[in-house]
Amino acid sequence: MSSIQISSPSVKESYKYTSISRLWPGLGGQNGTAHHSESPIALSLTHLARAVSEILKHLSDPLLQFSLLPHNISKIQSIGGLDAFQNFPEHLSLEGPQQIYHYQLLSTQSHSNFFNLLVRSTLSQPAIVNLYAVIDPGKNVEIQLDCVSQQAFPLTVNVVFVVLEGGHLHVNQVLRGCGLMRCNIFVILHGEGSQSHFNGVVLSGQETHHDLALEVRHLARETRSLQKVRILGWDASVSAFGGKIFVAPQAPLSEAYLEARSLALSEESFIYGRPFLEIYTDNVRCSHGYTTGSLDENALHYLRCRAIPEQIARQLLIQAFVKDIFPSSAVNTYPQYLISILENHICNAVA
Amino acid sequence: MIPIEQKPLLEIRNLTAGVESKPILRGLNLTIYAGETHVVMGQNGSGKSTLSYVLAGKPDYVVMEGEIWFKGKNLLEMSPEARAGEGLFLAFQYPIEIPGLSMGTFLKTAVNEVRAYRGLPSLDARTFLALQREKLAELGLSSDIMGRSVNEGFSGGEKKKNEILQMAMLDPDLAILDETDSGLDLDAIKQVTAGILKMKNSQRAFLIITHYPQIVEYLQPDKVHIMINGRIEYSGGIELAALLEKEGYEYFKLQSYQN
Numbered sequence: 001m002s003s004i005q006i007s008s009p010s011v012k013e014s015y016k017y018t019s020i021s022r023l024w025p026g027l028g029g030q031n032g033t034a035h036h037s038e039s040p041i042a043l044s045l046t047h048l049a050r051a052v053s054e055i056l057k058h059l060s061d062p063l064l065q066f067s068l069l070p071h072n073i074s075k076i077q078s079i080g081g082l083d084a085f086q087n088f089p090e091h092l093s094l095e096g097p098q099q100i101y102h103y104q105l106l107s108t109q110s111h112s113n114f115f116n117l118l119v120r121s122t123l124s125q126p127a128i129v130n131l132y133a134v135i136d137p138g139k140n141v142e143i144q145l146d147c148v149s150q151q152a153f154p155l156t157v158n159v160v161f162v163v164l165e166g167g168h169l170h171v172n173q174v175l176r177g178c179g180l181m182r183c184n185i186f187v188i189l190h191g192e193g194s195q196s197h198f199n200g201v202v203l204s205g206q207e208t209h210h211d212l213a214l215e216v217r218h219l220a221r222e223t224r225s226l227q228k229v230r231i232l233g234w235d236a237s238v239s240a241f242g243g244k245i246f247v248a249p250q251a252p253l254s255e256a257y258l259e260a261r262s263l264a265l266s267e268e269s270f271i272y273g274r275p276f277l278e279i280y281t282d283n284v285r286c287s288h289g290y291t292t293g294s295l296d297e298n299a300l301h302y303l304r305c306r307a308i309p310e311q312i313a314r315q316l317l318i319q320a321f322v323k324d325i326f327p328s329s330a331v332n333t334y335p336q337y338l339i340s341i342l343e344n345h346i347c348n349a350v351a
Numbered sequence: 352m353i354p355i356e357q358k359p360l361l362e363i364r365n366l367t368a369g370v371e372s373k374p375i376l377r378g379l380n381l382t383i384y385a386g387e388t389h390v391v392m393g394q395n396g397s398g399k400s401t402l403s404y405v406l407a408g409k410p411d412y413v414v415m416e417g418e419i420w421f422k423g424k425n426l427l428e429m430s431p432e433a434r435a436g437e438g439l440f441l442a443f444q445y446p447i448e449i450p451g452l453s454m455g456t457f458l459k460t461a462v463n464e465v466r467a468y469r470g471l472p473s474l475d476a477r478t479f480l481a482l483q484r485e486k487l488a489e490l491g492l493s494s495d496i497m498g499r500s501v502n503e504g505f506s507g508g509e510k511k512k513n514e515i516l517q518m519a520m521l522d523p524d525l526a527i528l529d530e531t532d533s534g535l536d537l538d539a540i541k542q543v544t545a546g547i548l549k550m551k552n553s554q555r556a557f558l559i560i561t562h563y564p565q566i567v568e569y570l571q572p573d574k575v576h577i578m579i580n581g582r583i584e585y586s587g588g589i590e591l592a593a594l595l596e597k598e599g600y601e602y603f604k605l606q607s608y609q610n
Contacts, residue, residue: 306457306464309432316452320450320452323451
């Protein structure tokens with residue numbers, strides 16, 4: 001048995017919340033128009049079941065269905081509002097049992113082809129956050145995921161993206177905070193010609209344990225995915241990365257690339273990495289690679305020879321190491337949000 | 352002609368240095384005054400690049416004996432960034448690629464750090480851009496490189512010109528150019544040389560490490576040195592480079608052994 005209660009924010013603020021009203025137009029908005037709401041909206045089991053069925057339609061693997069979809073839910077509450085920008089305020093606290101579910105059917109009710117979604121979950125007690133999103137045929141969706149655990153509680157983040165025919169998914173993610181955090185990300189390229197691009201950064205420090213598990217499943221022909229992951233380990237932190245590319249028999253002419261690199265920034269930090277490739281068809285292009293190392297002393301010396309003090313030089317190099325994977329975008333400024341988080345984190349860590 | 356009372360800009364006395372416990376430089380002496388251009392030539396492995404790294408303060412190079420004085424200060428007591436702030440610049444033989452760090456950010460940080468070291472205010476964006484445009488144009492570089500990562504994907508010529516661009520922006524008192532002419536085509540050598548010549552003045556000195564007499568011809572240095580086995584064995588004018596081109600290093604090595 002599990003239920004969730006979310007207290008109303010104690011301070012008025014201007015966040016917009018995305019509701020599940022794309023799945024259930026009668027909820028959380030009037031006639032589908034956008035609005036702000038700071039009150040939780042209670043959803044019945046019927047509503048949840050409908051959401052689950054939407055996701056299930058796109059998950060062909062029974063094992064995956066079982067492991068990712070919610071069980072034993074008696075009650076769920078969510079925060080209302082309708083917008084493609086989603087954010088939990090930092091002072092939001094969870095008082096009861098510890099699961100949050102987000103469901104997004106991105107772009108189904110819009111005429112636009114391009115969407116941005118920012119999901120930031122800041123939690124102050126043990127919790128599981130689940131995000132399920134379906135990218136409609138031919139739509140471009142860019143998602144920024146900022147996963148933070150604020151105290152030394154275990155936090156699990158489960159994310160499932162299902163990309164339909166010709167859909168393009170671009171995810172930028174930062175995993176950070178204290179305590180034990182596990183992030184499972186499944187990208188399911190379900191439709192022919194669908195594409196995904198995942199950029200992930202793990203920031204570990206002090207005595208944190210951060211675990212990122214990424215699985216990209218190519219289930220249709222001519223699908224394409226590119227995964228880039230950077231891990232920074234400070235202090236006595238432990239980081240683990242498992243990256244798996246799965247190419248199904250029905251996915252010929254697909255391309256999949258995984259490139260993960262990590263920097264051990266102290267002698268006490270541990271970083272584990274395991275890239276996997278599972279290919280069950282011919283005529284595909286795939287590669288995977290993982291490296292671990294320390295900061296390039298030659299690059300550090302190069303910057304210092306240009307009068308840049310050692311501490312600033314280290315900051316610049318570490319920032320360069322992670323920012324390298326975030327492409328500059330002329331049409332989208334949301335990655336800048338994550339980049340500023342990275343810059344601040346690195347400045348503080350190096351200082 | 353150097354006035355008698357002028358103090359050396361750089362003075363190296365009996366320098367023995369190397370990597371770990373293996374000496375590469377063995378009792379090297381060199382004195383450079385402001386306004387001079389010196390060229391150091393030598394075979395591969397003779398210690399030319401080691402000299403440049405020791406001067407720039409590369410951490411894995413150890414000074415076992417000797418002294419280095421720069422503008423009357425003990426260079427060996429300074430960090431690499433302090434050396435750069437004081438006005439020592441090294442153009443690297445193999446410029447480092449730094450993916451993710453844009454040239455614009457890098458160069459602006461470097462320029463403002465040098466200015467901060469010298470007690471000058473940071474350049475505002477407008478002034479910096481004007482300076483950058485001017486220097487890029489002089490070297491025939493496109494302003495596009497400022498948006499690219501440092502040296503990443505640069506051609507060999509672009510990398511070397513980028514070093515000269517940094518030199519021009521940082522306004523050093525002593526510029527050490529470690530085989531900046533290597534791997535450049537004739538036109539690029541001329542452009543790089545023009546950049547150096549434009550910066551020559553009575554306050555600034557150059558120490559140019561090269562294998563090729565061509566750049567000696569272009570630059571008309573005040574002194575040419577030949578390095579053998581970690582020491583400067585021969586010093587002279589540009590005629591020394593001409594003799595070297597004619598006779599080769601073996602001739603000088605033989606002379607050295609006979610002496």
